[in-house]
């Protein structure tokens with residue numbers, strides 16, 4: 156199928172270029188490891204958790220969702236560089252599927268996120284975190300959907316604004332409230348009512364709750380399917396919108 | 407091969423709080439025949455790139471229609487894409503990729519299989535003398551080498567028509583001459599080549615036919631020779647000392663074969679005549695008779711710049 160073939164071609168190239176860049180490997184792997192090693196020890200007392208493993212069950216899913224959101228949101232910068240080099244325009248004169256131009260790139264982002272997530276999970280296992288494999292895979296699906304959505308949106312916005320100067324403040328403005336209102340770093344259990352009320356409108360808050368439920372082994376929790384469905388719908392909408400930007404972008 | 411009628415495009419741009427509309431292309435009618443090198447000559451901002459981008463399906467025209475290699479631009483842009491190649495003005499290669507990788511990927515985006523894509527890439531690298539650098543990152547190439555990769559990318563799928571937006575801008579004279587040879591070779595292979603340029607000599611020497619564009623409109627179209635022939639007569643440049651110039655002007659102004667006479671800024675005269683070859687001996691005799699010393703005399707055939715000058719009132723060199 157043309158879409159699959161085209162997506163694979165773009166994905167293959169993007170992965171190739173990614174692996175060629177040692178900076179990425181450093182940032183992508185070491186940064187989350189630092190979080191885990193340097194931030195996590197503060198957690199047990201802060202969260203008032205009975206054991207270190209219990210603290211990890213709360214913190215690790217939050218960290219992973221955070222990585223998925225930020226990993227995706229800032230991918231647009233790379234696209235602007237490609238835009239400037241003329242690579243996007245060169246692709247757009249070929250009959251390649253416009254959806255593939257987006258999906259190939261977003262899939263690279265998803266794959267690199269999942270690699271990060273696996274590394275972090277393995278490390279956390281050393282610290283006595285225990286997760287059932289089926290739950291873990293569902294949690295990864297949630298992360299993949301989040302990264303797909305945020306990177307697609309970032310690409311779409313990059314094609315619209317076409318300059319790093321506009322993209323950076325825009326993404327920061329989006330990311331900050333999303334981060335604060337999702338209970339990513341600390342659960343919102345102790346938040347005052349009004350804060351809870353706002354957080355209910357933040358889709359990422361649902362995603363974090365769902366992921367935490369999965370890490371807690373609570374597959375039957377409503378938050379799981381609710382989080383997954385909300386993020387899946389948003390990811391689909393993000394992809395459709397961003398692919399349209401690829402089809403019509405001017406210069 | 408290409409037929410356009412009334413192609414139009416305007417851009418809205420924001421400067422501060424005001425929005426201004428720029429009519430980049432205002433009604434372009436063109437006919438490009440199969441197998442020719444067609445040149446689009448015009449100063450900066452004339453609308454050359456905008457026209458090309460419309461023909462290459464990158465931006466949608468505001469109005470007008472075009473048929474390209476038998477496919478309708480409006481109703482079947484996908485088919486147009488399959489039949490054309492396009493090389494952008496600003497380049498199209500990625501710093502961290504190699505020329506070979508770029509060529510293989512680009513071929514594959516046109517639906518060509520892996521093995522065949524590698525074969526074509528090797529052939530293109532060879533044809534454009536890039537084999538030596540093929541597996542080095544593009545960021546290490548010189549400007550000329552990089553430009554050659556751009557062109558190789560544009561024709562990797564053997565299109566019927568290729569659009570080259572300023573293929574020789576920024577190249578040294580030798581690389582330019584090479585590029586001209588490459589472009590002529592494309593024509594020899596049966597390709598129709600549509601280039602844009604703001605070099606007069608390039609339009610004159612390389613192109614079979616040209617269209618001169620200014621302010622979004624085509625102001626003249628034809629072979630370089632036809633266009634120059636439209637400008638009647640020749641120009642004779644008479645070199646004189648500044649002191650002798652006024653007297654010489656007085657003497658020559660009354661001669662019947664001089665249609666018009668202009669005085670140069672630093673002395674010397676510009677005579678517009680019907681036939682340079684017969685005028686020159688008469689000028690020499692007349693000046694000799696008046697006892698005026700001549701420093702030089704030059705016959706100047708009309709150039710494309712003179713064509714541009716008569717059509718727009720400006721010189722392409724100045725703009």
Ligand SMILES: Nc1ncnc2c1ncn2[C@@H]1O[C@H](COP(=O)(O)OP(=O)(O)OP(=O)(O)O)[C@@H](O)[C@H]1O
Nearest residue numbers: 406417419428430449450451452453454455456457
């Ligand atoms: N995306 C755009 N938005 C706004 N204005 C544009 C855009 N693209 C082109 N223009 C304007 O349209 C006009 C024609 O531009 P175009 O790039 O077609 O000129 P050109 O003939 O290719 O010039 P050059 O020789 O400098 O490449 C210019 O005034 C330019 O500023």
Ligand SMILES: [Mg+2]
Nearest residue numbers: 454455456495
């Ligand atoms: Mg241009």
